[in-house]
Amino acid sequence: MFIETQATPNPATVKFLPGRTVMPSGTVDFGSPEAAEASPLASALFALGDVTGVFLGSDFISVTRAEGGSEWRELKPQVLGIIVDHFASGAPLLNETGAAETEVEVEDDPETADIVAQIRDLLETRIRPAVANDGGDIIYKGFREGVVYLQMQGACSGCPSSTATLKNGIENLLKYYVPEVTDVRAV
Numbered sequence: 001m002f003i004e005t006q007a008t009p010n011p012a013t014v015k016f017l018p019g020r021t022v023m024p025s026g027t028v029d030f031g032s033p034e035a036a037e038a039s040p041l042a043s044a045l046f047a048l049g050d051v052t053g054v055f056l057g058s059d060f061i062s063v064t065r066a067e068g069g070s071e072w073r074e075l076k077p078q079v080l081g082i083i084v085d086h087f088a089s090g091a092p093l094l095n096e097t098g099a100a101e102t103e104v105e106v107e108d109d110p111e112t113a114d115i116v117a118q119i120r121d122l123l124e125t126r127i128r129p130a131v132a133n134d135g136g137d138i139i140y141k142g143f144r145e146g147v148v149y150l151q152m153q154g155a156c157s158g159c160p161s162s163t164a165t166l167k168n169g170i171e172n173l174l175k176y177y178v179p180e181v182t183d184v185r186a187v
Contacts, residue, residue: 001084005076008135008155009165013053013064014072015135015155016083022093023056027137029153030054039094041086048078055136055154056093062135062154109144116143118178123150127170138170146182148174 004017028039031053036042041061042054050069055062063079065072123140131138136154143149150166171184 001087003080003083005080006135008062010064010135010155012067013062013135013155014076014079016061016063016079017059018061018083018087020087021059022061023058027058027153028056028094029137029157030056031157037095040091041083041093044082044086045079048075048082050075051079053154053157057132057135057137057154060132060135064155064157112143112180115178115180119143119148119174119181122174122177126173131165141187143181146180148181148184149187150184151187 002019004019006015006017008015028042030036030039030042030046033043033046036046036054039054039056042056045051045054045063050066051063052066053062053064055064061083065075069075120140123138127138134155136152136157139151139153141149141151148171150170152166166184166186171181174181174184
C-alpha cells in the first residue's frame with residue numbers, strides 16, 4: 001500500500017492519503033485519546049504519545065503532533081506503519097458505537113432559511129473542498145444576526161493561518177455572495 005503525505009498550512013499537522021476512501025460520508029475529528037476510543041485507527045495513532053489530534057476525511061487522515069514532541073521526520077514512519085497495518089487488517093474505521101458525525105444541525109431562525117441555504121451551499125461547493133485540500137474541514141454551526149458561526153477541524157484547528165483564512169477568505173466570499181452576512185466567527 002502506498003500512502004502519500006502532504007504538508008498542510010499548519011506545521012503541526014500532516015495529511016496522509018492512503019489512496020482509498022477513508023470516510024464514505026461525513027468527517028470525524030478526534031481531539032483526545034478518550035474521543036479516539038470510537039476508532040481503532042485513531043486510538044492506535046494516539047497511542048504513539050506525540051499525537052494530539054486525528055481527523056478522518058473522505059480520502060485522507062490528518063494527524064497533528066504535540067508541540068515539543070517528536071519531529072515529523074521521526075513520527076511520520078510510525079504513523080505510516082499504523083495506517084498501513086490498519087487498512088491491511090481490515091479492521092473497521094469506527095467501532096460499533098462509532099463517533100457522532102461532526103455535521104451537527106443547528107436550529108436557525110425559519111425567517112433566515114433562504115440565507116442559511118445560500119451559506120450552506122457556498123460552504124459545500126466552494127469552501128469545504130478547498131479546506132479539505134489542506135487536511136481540514138469547516139462545519140457550519142449557525143447564522144444569527146448577520147454572523148456565521150463555523151467550527152474549524154483537522155489541520156485548520158489551531159493552524160496559525162486559520163484566522164486569516166476565516167476572515168480574508170471565507171468571510172469575504174460569503175459577504176460577496178450573501179450580503180446579509182456581516183461577520184464570520186470560529187466557535
